Amino acid sequence: MGEKQIKVGLTFPPDKADKPIVTHLVRFDLGFNILKAYISPGILGTMILELKGSDENFEKCLAYLEEEGIQVKVYTDSVIRYEEKCIHCGACTAVCPSGALVMNRETWELEFDMDACLLCGHCVRACPARAIKSFDDAIL
Amino acid sequence: MAKTIEEINEKLKKGKAVVFTAEEAVKMASEQGVKKCAEQIDVVTTATFGAMCSSGAILNFGHSEPPIRMSSISINGVEAYGGLAAVDTYIGATQPGKTTGIEYGGAHVIEDLIAGKEIELCATSAGTDCYTRTEVHTKIKLADMNQAYLFNPRNAYQNYSAATNSTNRTKRTYMGTLLPGMGNVTYSTSGEMSPLLKDPKLRTIGIGTRILLCGGEGYVAYEGTQAVNKAEKLPGGDMLYSGYTLALIGDMKGMRSEYIKAATFDGYGVTMYVGVGIPIPVIDEDMMADLAVSNDHIYTYIYDYGISTRNKTAFKLVSYAQLRSGEVELNGKKVRTAPLSSLYKARKIAEELKGKLLDGSFVMTVPAAKLPHRDKINGLETDGRL
Numbered sequence: 001m002g003e004k005q006i007k008v009g010l011t012f013p014p015d016k017a018d019k020p021i022v023t024h025l026v027r028f029d030l031g032f033n034i035l036k037a038y039i040s041p042g043i044l045g046t047m048i049l050e051l052k053g054s055d056e057n058f059e060k061c062l063a064y065l066e067e068e069g070i071q072v073k074v075y076t077d078s079v080i081r082y083e084e085k086c087i088h089c090g091a092c093t094a095v096c097p098s099g100a101l102v103m104n105r106e107t108w109e110l111e112f113d114m115d116a117c118l119l120c121g122h123c124v125r126a127c128p129a130r131a132i133k134s135f136d137d138a139i140l
Numbered sequence: 141m142a143k144t145i146e147e148i149n150e151k152l153k154k155g156k157a158v159v160f161t162a163e164e165a166v167k168m169a170s171e172q173g174v175k176k177c178a179e180q181i182d183v184v185t186t187a188t189f190g191a192m193c194s195s196g197a198i199l200n201f202g203h204s205e206p207p208i209r210m211s212s213i214s215i216n217g218v219e220a221y222g223g224l225a226a227v228d229t230y231i232g233a234t235q236p237g238k239t240t241g242i243e244y245g246g247a248h249v250i251e252d253l254i255a256g257k258e259i260e261l262c263a264t265s266a267g268t269d270c271y272t273r274t275e276v277h278t279k280i281k282l283a284d285m286n287q288a289y290l291f292n293p294r295n296a297y298q299n300y301s302a303a304t305n306s307t308n309r310t311k312r313t314y315m316g317t318l319l320p321g322m323g324n325v326t327y328s329t330s331g332e333m334s335p336l337l338k339d340p341k342l343r344t345i346g347i348g349t350r351i352l353l354c355g356g357e358g359y360v361a362y363e364g365t366q367a368v369n370k371a372e373k374l375p376g377g378d379m380l381y382s383g384y385t386l387a388l389i390g391d392m393k394g395m396r397s398e399y400i401k402a403a404t405f406d407g408y409g410v411t412m413y414v415g416v417g418i419p420i421p422v423i424d425e426d427m428m429a430d431l432a433v434s435n436d437h438i439y440t441y442i443y444d445y446g447i448s449t450r451n452k453t454a455f456k457l458v459s460y461a462q463l464r465s466g467e468v469e470l471n472g473k474k475v476r477t478a479p480l481s482s483l484y485k486a487r488k489i490a491e492e493l494k495g496k497l498l499d500g501s502f503v504m505t506v507p508a509a510k511l512p513h514r515d516k517i518n519g520l521e522t523d524g525r526l
Contacts, residue, residue, distance in 0.1 A: 089413070
């Protein structure tokens, strides 16, 4: 079984914000990278993590999080580009920090690489045609 | 071997003319030279699909019973001008919605109309003896209107400066989101496809030139606002043309959604992507020489858009080949470049115009008059208060 990499969005209920949860993820032998987090005691918190590891460990990890009352969403597509609205202008590529959104220099069509996407959401506001919608507006 | 537009039209009619897109012509010229191209090519199609704020539509709604002299007009919640005759209006592309702000404005109304959608028209009036009605609320489509045409006072900019931001804060501008510390560079001209860069001396494009406007038939109505003929000879011998603009007009009923797009520039406002295609007849070898100029010989300056001034600082002169490569060097650092106008759509327009010229559904016109030469552009002097 090979290693894979997924991006997940966690929602922390207000009463869980002060619990040491992320630190326990180490137990599942997963590499993790916090891409974005907004956690504060007493309010609903959100966090976006990039996880790397085996399927088996993912399952264990996700089961643990759910047990702790953390809502988990697995992002298979971080942003959805509405094909019919996109005019391939390239304005989004000006703000994409990771190069996930790039212009094909032959066809001048916009290309998107999910693996490189950091879920920052900058492209959503930068798109003049409003063709990019986030998978989950809550994470923006 | 000079040719007139009429002669080329005759050749097109007989199915004997050769039409190339600007990119195809550039390629052939680099391989076979200008002279050969001038002999073989009859028309070159140019195009651009970029954000053109100075755009809008003139609409006539027809008269209600009893009639109204509309003085305050809103379409889908976007204000339209009430200072024309009873049921005429002008809706500007950049007008924000009363409640929707920059997410739905004048350009969106125009886009919806061209898409055939029903729009909500509300108008009020003080009422007069001949126009007794004081209020109207109704729904109407483009097909119901008597006239509906785009009249865009400034389109098809010959060449536009590229933008960067030297300050330490992100700037949200009409040149897109500019990252601090010269974090990116944006540019908005279609380079070797740009109509006015391919006829920089305005030898064939004039008042009355038939064009493709948003996929439909349109015309060059006049010089565009702020038009100025700037021509700078660069040290390497290349010319840097910039500044000229066109006022364009065209029937909305023939336009296609594919070639028009309402847009929102974050933190800036509403604008409209307008598709323009202009055929350039190869009247002689000099014309072909201008048509053959490629992206590595077409330049623009990168200006600092971080500071709000009409005298922006120019950081660097770059070619469109450099801009399109994806990065340029600024202050010894590699900076990412991003286009704002759609080269993908511009290519489609140039291809479509080529097809229409060849199948006879688009016939070139001889301009009714030359576009005026403008030596300078005036600023606005204020009383000194900020």
